[in-house]
Amino acid sequence: MAxxxxxxxxxxxxxxxxxxxxxxxxxxxxxxTEEQAIDEANRCLNCKTMPCVEGCPVKIHIPxxxxxxxxxxxxxxxxxxxxxxxxxxxxxxVCPQETQCESxxxxxxxxESVGIGRLERFVADWHNTFCQEEPVKxxxxxxxxxxxxxxxxxxxxxGDLAKCGYDVTVYEALHTAGxxxxxxxxxxxxxxxxxxxxxxxxxxxxxxxxxxVVIGKTLTIDELFDxxxxxxxxxxxAGLPNFMGIPGEALNGVYSxxxxxxxxxxxKSYLDDPETPVMKxxxxxxxxxGNVAMDAARTALRLGAEKVYIVYRRSMEELPARREEVxxxxxxxxxxxxxxxxxxxxGYTNSENARDPKNGFVTGMTCVKMELGEPDERGxxxxxxxxxxxxxxxxxxxxxxxxxxxxxxxxxxxxxxxxNRWGGIVVNEDGLTSRNAVYAGGDAVTGAAxxxxxxxxxxxxxxxxxxALGKKN
Numbered sequence: 001m002a003x004x005x006x007x008x009x010x011x012x013x014x015x016x017x018x019x020x021x022x023x024x025x026x027x028x029x030x031x032x033t034e035e036q037a038i039d040e041a042n043r044c045l046n047c048k049t050m051p052c053v054e055g056c057p058v059k060i061h062i063p064x065x066x067x068x069x070x071x072x073x074x075x076x077x078x079x080x081x082x083x084x085x086x087x088x089x090x091x092x093x094v095c096p097q098e099t100q101c102e103s104x105x106x107x108x109x110x111x112e113s114v115g116i117g118r119l120e121r122f123v124a125d126w127h128n129t130f131c132q133e134e135p136v137k138x139x140x141x142x143x144x145x146x147x148x149x150x151x152x153x154x155x156x157x158x159g160d161l162a163k164c165g166y167d168v169t170v171y172e173a174l175h176t177a178g179x180x181x182x183x184x185x186x187x188x189x190x191x192x193x194x195x196x197x198x199x200x201x202x203x204x205x206x207x208x209x210x211x212x213v214v215i216g217k218t219l220t221i222d223e224l225f226d227x228x229x230x231x232x233x234x235x236x237x238a239g240l241p242n243f244m245g246i247p248g249e250a251l252n253g254v255y256s257x258x259x260x261x262x263x264x265x266x267x268k269s270y271l272d273d274p275e276t277p278v279m280k281x282x283x284x285x286x287x288x289x290g291n292v293a294m295d296a297a298r299t300a301l302r303l304g305a306e307k308v309y310i311v312y313r314r315s316m317e318e319l320p321a322r323r324e325e326v327x328x329x330x331x332x333x334x335x336x337x338x339x340x341x342x343x344x345x346x347g348y349t350n351s352e353n354a355r356d357p358k359n360g361f362v363t364g365m366t367c368v369k370m371e372l373g374e375p376d377e378r379g380x381x382x383x384x385x386x387x388x389x390x391x392x393x394x395x396x397x398x399x400x401x402x403x404x405x406x407x408x409x410x411x412x413x414x415x416x417x418x419x420n421r422w423g424g425i426v427v428n429e430d431g432l433t434s435r436n437a438v439y440a441g442g443d444a445v446t447g448a449a450x451x452x453x454x455x456x457x458x459x460x461x462x463x464x465x466x467x468a469l470g471k472k473n
Contacts, residue, residue, distance in 0.1 A: 003041035008111025008297075013118055018331035022301055023240065025187040025270065028328060029093070031294060034074075037122040041069035043107060044114045051104035052116060056154075057456030058091075060084040062116055067121060069082040071165040078127040081120060086159030087152060087455065089128060091195045092121025094185060095452040096322055129256055130323035137206045143469045145227040148215045148410065151179025152451045153237030153442030154164060156200060156458030157465075164440065164466050169229075171213040176266060179237055180443075181451070183266040184258070186295050188302070188324075192265075216409035221417075221438060224459045226399070231437045231465045235458060236427060238443035242289070249346025249400070253279050253362035257296045257401035264299050283307040285365055287342055289319040292448075294326065295403035297334050300399065308334045309393060313341040313370050314381040317326030337393070345398055365393045404448045414438075422447055431461030 013029040015021070021028050031157035032040065052062045061083055068077035081088045093271045097117035105113035143166050147154045158168045160443040174180050178195040198219035203209065213219060215236070224232050241256030243249050262277060263269040267276040284300040286293050288310035296306045310329070312319055315338055319326065330336070346364040369389035404422045418426040424447055425440040427433050433440050441457025443449055 003042070003044060004045065005039055008042060010043065010112045011036045011040040011118075015328075018328075018333075022298075023189065025302055027191055028188050032118055032122045033126055034072075034121055034126075035439045037069055037070065037074075040115050040267045041066045041274070045106060047106055051106065051371070053112075054103040055101040055104035056084075057100065057452045058084045058459055060101075060120075065123065066114070066116075066119060066322075069123065074126040075131055077123045078131070081123060081328075084459075085455065086156050087198050087451075088120055089124035090152070090181060090198055091452055091455070092117050092119075092124055092189065093190050093194070096450055098323065102453065115146060122389070123157060127426055128194075135201060137204065138163055140206075142212060144168065144169075144229045145465060145469075146171065146232045147223045147235065148221075148232065148416060149173075149179055149237055149442075149444070150177040150199070151442060151454065152181060153444075153454035153458035153461075154179065154198065154233065156455040157233045157235065157441070158207045158458075159202050159205065159441075159464045160459055160462035161465060162202065162207045164462075166466075166469075167347060168206070169208040171215050171219070172209060173214045173236075174210045174266065175211050177209045177211060179235075183262040184292065184295070186265055186299050187262065188298065200345050208235060214409070218412035220433075221410070221414045225437075227317075230469055231439065232447065232464065233431075233461050234410055234433070234438065234440040234444055235442045235454070236407045236410050237446045238404040238406045238446075238448045239451040240359075240407055241400065242405060243400055244402065246341065248347055248362070249363075250323060251345055251347040251360045251362050253347075253397045254345060255279075255397070255399050256284070256420040257292045257399055258295055258404060260399050261292070264303065272305055273427070276302065280304045281306060283309075283394060283401065284397040285309045285311050285337075285342075285393055285395040286399045286401055287311045288401030288403075289314065289321055290319045290401065290403075291325055291341050294321045294329050294400075296399045296401050298329055299330060300349060301334060302396070305397075308397070310334060310336045311340060311342060311365075311367065311393070312336065312338050314380070315339055315372060318372075318380050319469055319472070339370045339372075340383070340391075341370055342367050342388070346429075361396055362396055363394075365395055365398055367391055367393060368414045393448040402445075406444045406447060410444070429460075430464035434465060437468070 046063045065077040065080040102113040147158045147170040181195045241258045269278045281304045284305045286297040344366040369386045370383040373384040375384045411419045431439040439461040442454030
């Protein structure tokens with residue numbers, strides 16, 4: 001085994017040139033080579049206390065899988081990861097490792113932490129490229145569980161239960177499985193073939209997936225129990241977009257980030273003759289500073305926008321998006337208009353007929369300048385309007401990316417299901433709701449959060465379901 005690599009810096013991730021990638025939907029990050037992966041793995045000190053594991057919501061045994069990479073046993077590394085994670089190729093790409101496992105890495109004290117996420121991605125991609133062995137479908141234990149939603153929490157719960165022998169069916173409202181992984185995250189960050197491969201692996205474990213089924217409309221949770229399911233896990237996500245409530249939000253050319261990204265990612269509006277078009281070209285303003293805002297801005301650029309702005313009411317230090325995504329956006333030419341906030345979206349009318357679908361188009365956005373005041377309840381300095389600071393940005397499209405709320409359909413059609421004032425389903429530490437044998441997790445509980453935190457909630461609920469139904473054996 002090679003000796004430890006004591007470099008203070010991690011191996012750089014190979015990426016497409018910024019000028020090239022800004023005009024295509026190919027994946028930006030290209031992944032480590034075998035040599036780079038082994039070299040990066042040798043930066044791991046294999047700490048006995050394993051602080052990185054504590055930082056992982058699904059508790060992957062990180063030092064153990066990295067040790068296998070050091071030996072060149074990439075398939076062995078994959079098998080260790082999949083004991084804890086059903087979606088390693090996804091997590092290696094989109095999880096915010098810098099604030100989770102990597103933030104606990106002791107190598108980060110005097111330099112850069114080990115590139116744990118990059119190594120996880122490498123291992124998953126190596127397995128998907130070279131391993132043809134089919135997963136073994138476990139022996140059935142005779143119990144049936146229904147999963148509502150095929151996003152990261154639902155797929156994780158389904159995978160963990162299937163590995164224990166449960167007969168699991170996932171009900172997905174859209175026509176493709178994957179939830180936010182397919183409708184929300186762009187191809188250049190997470191190729192859809194990666195998600196499809198992970199879903200296919202779960203199917204081979206015995207998980208059944210029913211698409212175009214809207215729980216609360218097509219079927220209710222009560223009807224699922226009537227069909228013979230003994231437990232239900234709700235992972236329906238947070239698909240209800242928030243708006244600012246300012247004048248002009250009803251104009252043509254104003255989108256929620258959810259709608260904009262769904263039209264592009266899942267419904268292929270980027271095609272030359274799409275069935276579900278979006279506004280292309282011109283100047284675009286994306287309001288918000290999270291990862292979804294970065295995704296929307298970079299998608300708009302790839303769809304042909306001549307200029308894209310990120311409009312955010314705080315400074316760069318408070319901007320919540322991953323640093324890597326912010327850096328990629330800046331490299332691609334996206335302009336950050338910080339410490340400013342919209343007050344009105346401007347437009348014009350080109351028809352006397354108010355029912356004309358071409359009635360009312362965006363022409364600009366009025367904003368006010370902000371300064372940071374005292375910290376709010378979360379410790380972030382509260383933005384305060386600077387008097388008489390109004391200015392106008394010339395734009396043709398505005399994309400609102402200021403958060404989402406849990407889908408209200410489940411709570412409105414399920415009697416006795418307790419929700420909080422934000423619409424999130426209330427659960428206990430095991431993911432159990434106020435309804436017997438109904439569990440929930442992910443964004444349906446917390447509101448919009450990370451993929452890996454949703455996966456962690458799915459694992460918790462799967463364990464609780466197994467313990468509850470196992471007592472019936």
